[in-house]
Amino acid sequence: MPYINYENKEISFKIVYYGPGMSGKTTNLVYIHKMLSDEIKGDLITLDTEEERTLFFDFFPLDLGNIAGYRVRFNMYTIPGQIYYEASRRLMLEGADGVVFVADSSPIRFDYNIMSYQMMEDNLRSYDLNPREFPSVLQYNKRDLSEAIELGSLESELGIGTDSTLGAVATQGEGVMETIRMMSKMVIEQFEL
């Protein structure tokens, strides 16, 4: 449910990039930020550890403009992927309107993807959200790996549908804008008062 400020006529949606450590969540966000024109985006805030992996979150606001009399904003977040940041990961999902799960296509990361996805579902349930009905996109990142896992293999293991799955090579920008477009549309389509 987005935050609606009736006094100032603003609607804010929250989109969160979720996934295991090093799967490319920040790379997705950085690419989107780079591609958008200056007039509609705010500064990209990244809070990194010394190892340059996301400790807390990355964030930037995107101003969609004025729609039906309301100023509409998408606040884009990533969560920290590392196992030991479970607490902050759950917190970032609070108030989320949609989630992009960035999976790592490397075969040795298969288990991490499954574990992280199940954790995401648990996190959503902790906010009384049904993960199977919540707007979500599954992005298979790193499709340029020579032995990338098959598209659909994670969904089979997780027992979920494949309607909103995409392949990507975030370091080259492939599939990144397509993913955020699909996510944004799902969020808007689910919008109700």
Next chain:
Amino acid sequence: MEPTALEDMTMHQVLANLVEDSRAMMALLITKEGTVIEEAGDTSMLNTTAMAALIAGMFSATREVARMVGEKQFSILLQQGEQRHIHISLVTDSTMMVIVFEDYKIIGRVRLKARQYGEHLIAGLSRQQRNRSEKDEVPVSQFKEYALNLIDQIFTANEK
């Protein structure tokens, strides 16, 4: 002209009065998801959008710490710097107030005013919900149509 009574003020006016009365630099009212609801005072020196997102994250993290020690949450957070300090307090379960001030000697005054004006903000927030007229309602189907078009325009450009 008669000065506006506190209960008739907009939330922006309440926040502006709080800044003046407490001698702070600026104040923000934000949601726990990190969205700015209102701001007042001199906010030119900082990025309030990013600040709201960071403070909301900080407050959430502190809430988890509170739970670890058997508290539901800590209702006040104070960040003391060398020249600037931040007082963060819960206004309702889903909103918080952030006050940035310079002279640490006024901390007592800031706390007092935060509490006093916080009550008016609570009243303002519930009034805002109550007084929502039909003209304020978002025309959902029209909204969706325009938004979907805009999304195509924004995210299709530069696609790889």
